[in-house]
Amino acid sequence: MLLILLGVLILHLIILILLIVSTAASAWSISGSESKDLWYICSNNGNYNCRTSHNDDSIQAVQALMILSVIFCFFALIAFLYQLFKLVKGGRFFFTAIFQILASLFVMCAAIIYTVMVAKDSNDQFGYAYVLAWVAFPLCLISGLIYIVLRKKE
Incomplete structure (x- = not known):
């Protein structure tokens, strides 16, 4: 039982890090020498220049x-952690x-909104932060389902 709890805790920490x-990462979409994230649009044309992201409703929803x-x-x-120590047997x-x-569900909705938003710009490619959000979604859902099944034993 201790190994299961430790495994669930490690999975949860991995999801939180993802x-x-x-x-926070600056690579949700990439087009040429320009990378876009939820907060800034950065270009690398010899010098690294960043400006704030557009104030579109869709990007604010994703944020x-x-x-x-x-x-x-x-x-x-x-x-x-609280329930681990206070929950009844x-x-x-x-x-x-x-x-x-x-x-x-929040991660899934954010990734879907961003997918639709970037689909309008055909020259953009998705970056690693976008992929990490899609990887975090099923892991988070599986973790939630594990918590439903998991019982506290002494």
Whole structure:
């Protein structure tokens, strides 16, 4: 049982790191020498120049959803650690599961909005931060489902 709990905790930490990196990294889309993320558009034409991202409603929605996913994943981690020590024997980690599944839904919605947004610009390619967000989505969903099934045993 200890190995299962340790495995779930490590999976949760990996998901949290993936979400933080995908939210903060500067490579959601790349076009030529220009890289775009949720916050800045940076170009590398001999010197590195960054300007703030456009204030479109879609990019603000992606920013908000990614921040919410990080927050909910962090709260799920705190809830898991709290329930690990305070939950009665035989109890399930429903509270943690709800937070984790909500985090996965937020990541999915953010990635879908960004996909539709970048599809308008045909010369853009997706960057590694975008891929990390899509990798974090199923991991986060699987983690939430594991929390639903997981029972506390003594």
